[in-house]
Amino acid sequence: MALRAVSRIIRRFARNSSGGFSVVAAVAMPALASAAMLAVDLSKVYQQQSVLQSAADSAAIAGASELRVANADSRRVAAVSLNYVASKIGASLSPTQPDSSAVTTAQQPSAGGPAAPQTSTALLVSRNGDLTNVTSVFDGVGATVAIKLRQDVATVMARYVAPSLTEVEATSTARMMGAAPLCMISLEETTSQALWLQAGSRVTANGCAVYSNSSSSSGLVVDATSSVTATKVCSVTTPASRVNSTPAPVACPALRPDPLGYRTALAASCPLNLPPLVIQGSASVMLPPGLYCGGITIKDNAVVTLTGTSGLPGGIYVMGGDLQVKNKAVLKMLDTNAGAAFYFTGQKSRFVFDDETQVALSAPRTGELAGFLFFEDPGRATSGDAPLNFEIKSKKVTQLLGTIYLKNGILRMDLDAKGAGAIADQSAFTVVVARKVQLKDGPNLVLNSNYAGTSVPVPQGVGPTGGVIALSK
Incomplete structure (x- = not known):
């Protein structure tokens, strides 16, 4: 909608035959160009939000599916979840273990013993250079896996006008229901x-x-x-x-x-x-x-x-x-x-x-x-x-x-x-x-x-x- 509005304004200026058009255009065009770039940036942010949500949902389901395995633990759940996120956002990752070149934060369970929820974090680098923070929380008692993704979307104008809009988050929690054998x-x-x-x-x-x-x-x-x-x-x-x-x-x-x-x-x-x-x-x-x-x-x-x-x-x-x-x-x-x-x-x-x-x-x-x-x-x-x-x-x-x-x-x-x-x-x-x-x-x-x-x-x-x-x- 923002792009269509900018287009209408440009066409209106183009049809203006008054002598002041050149002056007005010279003043207005930078603002109009900025508005167009902002619209493109926002469209990219919204699209990436959808991608991240899909990745979080898939990763949560995949991680929770690992709870069916008798010896599932936080490291295994985190590794499986991370693979799904990487495949969805286009990051390079080994199919079974985190790639050391892509993961900058070691996956370590939080303190609190095996009964407490276990948290693992990693940083993925996608092929276009975007950085995605991945946090997985494995709750063995509640039979849940929670995934949180956060990414700073690379933009041209939005990072100056509204920096908070360029930070995209997506969360998802999957549960193994009917845990009776x-x-x-x-x-x-x-x-x-x-x-x-x-x-x-x-x-x-x-x-x-x-x-x-x-x-x-x-x-x-x-x-x-x-x-x-x-x-x-x-x-x-x-x-x-x-x-x-x-x-x-x-x-x-x-x-x-x-x-x-x-x-x-x-x-x-x-x-x-x-x-x-x-x-x-x-x-x-x-x-x-x-x-x-x-x-x-x-x-x-x-x-x-x-x-x-x-x-x-x-x-x-x-x-x-x-x-x-x-x-x-x-x-x-x-x-x-x-x-x-x-x-x-x-x-x-x-x-x-x-x-x-x-x-x-x-x-x-x-x-x-x-x-x-x-x-x-x-x-x-x-x-x-x-x-x-x-x-x-x-x-x-x-x-x-x-x-x-x-x-x-x-x-x-x-x-x-x-x-x-x-x-x-x-x-x-x-x-x-x-x-x-x-x-x-x-x-x-x-x-x-x-x-x-x-x-x-x-x-x-x-x-x-x-x-x-x-x-x-």
């Missing part, structure tokens, strides 16, 4: 029955949170005969009917992206239409990790012991077909140190634990799928294929120690009126992240959260490192 998440975002309990079913989440990501008013359904007990029950949309849960569901923002979405497919593939490995009768078999492209069927009282990481680092069983346990068969680990990860790939591979079977499994402690017990190829979620049902029909599935990640799968537990039974209750912890979770006819899925009680790791983004990041101001 995330132990169950249904990823479905739009349709009904994303998290569905009926006919005497239960989810008992000891010390952790249960989350329905569906925007459908019927996304979270728990009938009067069923129940959910957790530290926190979240639903993106208020349920259309009463949900029998303790505590009552609260509105939470959608978890986007998928908290485990950073995990990618393994470099493993299988030929199609291979026959399964069948283990049956009274056989007792030790099964090492490897490619099982036709799947594995265990039946008729057979006992299969997985050597897992006791036999091969990583302990990964790649499944190109179903893992089926039925007819009173047993599937277990070799010993307390063994761990196995089942990777389901191809168009159709899933697990089915049938009635009266016994299953006790634990995830590997090392390797590419450390901490994961069941991992579905994430490419299925983008392939357009219909979701597969991963089924537990036995009340003798006592241990599922680790994380179950079925990005496009439906975890179904149905005891088919055979009487109530606990599932996974003997696990130190169990985390479930699936497209949908549906329970029927008596199962009680027990999600313990004794993360310190085992050396099996919890993947970043769930369990104690889960939480929703939001700007609080």
Whole structure:
């Protein structure tokens, strides 16, 4: 607007045909030029204010996201935040650590002990020479990261006329909300029955949170005969009917992206239409990790012991077909140190634990799928294929120690009126992240959260490192 006003004045002088125009113009032009330069300066200041605010918001969110990491501290949070600021304002900085040529104030936490908010400061030099002071405040108790940016904008006229206008500040604070460990998440975002309990079913989440990501008013359904007990029950949309849960569901923002979405497919593939490995009768078999492209069927009282990481680092069983346990068969680990990860790939591979079977499994402690017990190829979620049902029909599935990640799968537990039974209750912890979770006819899925009680790791983004990041101001 200032530039248009200056332009109108100049045009008015130009149309003036009186003899005094030259004199007036000679007197007025310096003032008009100064006004034009001031207008340009102010426009630059306002534009830089917007840039700094965007940088502060991004840096605060990035820093708060680091609170999901169990060993996050002020130095790590400050380094991550500083990288985001540098990328937004065009300053040169190492992608992982502050560049000593760009940072003139050492990042040191303030005194006061680990419980007190920790402050770090740095000075960034952008490629055009602008100096930006960056202050980050990490409050581990309040689960917040505050970012303050201050920059003196290089101007031509404004620095003389109004020096205070050239100093731009932007502040932003992000908080990790719902800091209770995330132990169950249904990823479905739009349709009904994303998290569905009926006919005497239960989810008992000891010390952790249960989350329905569906925007459908019927996304979270728990009938009067069923129940959910957790530290926190979240639903993106208020349920259309009463949900029998303790505590009552609260509105939470959608978890986007998928908290485990950073995990990618393994470099493993299988030929199609291979026959399964069948283990049956009274056989007792030790099964090492490897490619099982036709799947594995265990039946008729057979006992299969997985050597897992006791036999091969990583302990990964790649499944190109179903893992089926039925007819009173047993599937277990070799010993307390063994761990196995089942990777389901191809168009159709899933697990089915049938009635009266016994299953006790634990995830590997090392390797590419450390901490994961069941991992579905994430490419299925983008392939357009219909979701597969991963089924537990036995009340003798006592241990599922680790994380179950079925990005496009439906975890179904149905005891088919055979009487109530606990599932996974003997696990130190169990985390479930699936497209949908549906329970029927008596199962009680027990999600313990004794993360310190085992050396099996919890993947970043769930369990104690889960939480929703939001700007609080």
